Amino acid sequence: MKENVQSTLGKFKMEKSPYMHRLRWHSPIVKLTFWSFVFLGLILVFFFRSPSTSSPLGSDVSRRSLSTNSWGGPAWEKRVRSSAKVRSRNGISVLVTGAAGFVGTHVSAALKRRGDGVLGLDNFNDYYDPTLKRARQALLERSGVYIVEGDINDKALLEKLFEVVAFTHVMHLAAQAGVRYAMVNPGSYIHSNIAGFVSLLEVCKSANPQPAIVWASSSSVYGLNTKVPFSEKDRTDQPASLYAATKKAGEEIAHTYNHIYGLSLTGLRFFTVYGPWGRPDMAYFFFTKDILKGKSIQIFEAANHGTVARDFTYIDDIVKGCLASLDTAEKSTGSGGKKKGPAQLRVFNLGNTSPVPVTNLVNILERLLKVKAKKSIMKLPRNGDVQFTHANISSARRELGYKPSTDLQTGLKKFVKWYLSYYGEGKKSAK
Numbered sequence: 001m002k003e004n005v006q007s008t009l010g011k012f013k014m015e016k017s018p019y020m021h022r023l024r025w026h027s028p029i030v031k032l033t034f035w036s037f038v039f040l041g042l043i044l045v046f047f048f049r050s051p052s053t054s055s056p057l058g059s060d061v062s063r064r065s066l067s068t069n070s071w072g073g074p075a076w077e078k079r080v081r082s083s084a085k086v087r088s089r090n091g092i093s094v095l096v097t098g099a100a101g102f103v104g105t106h107v108s109a110a111l112k113r114r115g116d117g118v119l120g121l122d123n124f125n126d127y128y129d130p131t132l133k134r135a136r137q138a139l140l141e142r143s144g145v146y147i148v149e150g151d152i153n154d155k156a157l158l159e160k161l162f163e164v165v166a167f168t169h170v171m172h173l174a175a176q177a178g179v180r181y182a183m184v185n186p187g188s189y190i191h192s193n194i195a196g197f198v199s200l201l202e203v204c205k206s207a208n209p210q211p212a213i214v215w216a217s218s219s220s221v222y223g224l225n226t227k228v229p230f231s232e233k234d235r236t237d238q239p240a241s242l243y244a245a246t247k248k249a250g251e252e253i254a255h256t257y258n259h260i261y262g263l264s265l266t267g268l269r270f271f272t273v274y275g276p277w278g279r280p281d282m283a284y285f286f287f288t289k290d291i292l293k294g295k296s297i298q299i300f301e302a303a304n305h306g307t308v309a310r311d312f313t314y315i316d317d318i319v320k321g322c323l324a325s326l327d328t329a330e331k332s333t334g335s336g337g338k339k340k341g342p343a344q345l346r347v348f349n350l351g352n353t354s355p356v357p358v359t360n361l362v363n364i365l366e367r368l369l370k371v372k373a374k375k376s377i378m379k380l381p382r383n384g385d386v387q388f389t390h391a392n393i394s395s396a397r398r399e400l401g402y403k404p405s406t407d408l409q410t411g412l413k414k415f416v417k418w419y420l421s422y423y424g425e426g427k428k429s430a431k
């Protein structure tokens, strides 16, 4: 066989076409054909090497995504259906994006506990330690929640999910979080918080029936606003970080999709959410890690020794706010990409209403950990941080029955207990 191939090639090489003499390089036809092939080749190379997300930031983002993106097939569809199956009377069927994230895990577990159908979606990127995300995934798996591995920018995947399940609701929590990281990787904020959100809304608007959407905005949209406590009616046109700007953009985008397509949209402005299974990039989390390791921590202070404070909000209170938002969300009014009438559009602050100085947060941690922190005081860096946050929650209280009930001391006690059991003696160490 090998011989045959070789001899054929040899034979072909040896043979000369009768036209060979006439078709020389300097002939215009040969030149034209040659350059046409080169041009076509370049187009093909460009086409196949472009990331499918067609984002100018695609390569950076795909480096961070550890997703295998394998989906589809009868067994996969069966798993998706089973996870999204409603098991209680009047239950809802929810697609939770960012389900392996901190808030996403807690919300998914709570929905599943009360018999709702829940399907997770997460790209498992490495913004922070993905093993923590995998541990959350394992936790959800045990309660019957399946997390599909994929990106919200993958429109084909989203369409497939809506083809397999007629979701009544979407809890959209997938996002690039963190205020300070926006100066390190600005592109990831555009990719997830803007392009990803639009990709999701595009699919939701065409879905039949259209789902109602509840999504995570942020307290950071208040930016340089100095009027306290922050009310939903206050100005939000002075973001202090790109993160805040992308969340603010999300609120405007939500308005557009509500206006044009009749999508029911509720944005939740979360105020510094903390608790067990939290995010390692947040101060309360890495302060705990560093205090235990005997490493120095930096505490920010504003000009003239001004106090920096946050309206820290415990995860269980946030979960209640999320579920109440889903339960009070009205149906979207459009179908097949066409608006049929006005639809609900809401924004709520979900905070704790009692700001605590960061120095107090550290004092509480010292007491709970029984270790004295090595502290250095630093001027609040000009990298997106604001001096304080304070939520006015009267609107959420009135419309959602939202009533936060966990103070920082109580919430941190639960966090530290979890932290020590998760990272404690002989177990994994926080990265």
Ligand SMILES: O=C(O)[C@H]1O[C@H](OP(=O)(O)OP(=O)(O)OC[C@H]2O[C@@H](n3ccc(=O)[nH]c3=O)[C@H](O)[C@@H]2O)[C@H](O)[C@@H](O)[C@H]1O
Pocket (backbone or CB within 6 Å): 177, 178, 179, 217, 218, 219, 220, 270, 271, 272, 273, 281, 282, 283, 284, 298, 299, 300, 308, 309, 310, 358, 385, 387
């Ligand atoms: O409400 C939100 O919408 C946002 O909340 C969270 O942002 P922040 O409120 O900034 O939380 P976080 O970083 O934990 O800093 C806490 C405090 O510690 C101070 N801080 C921070 C770091 C440090 O080294 N020293 C320090 O004093 C710092 O100045 C601050 O006062 C989410 O991360 C964000 O994704 C978004 O959801």
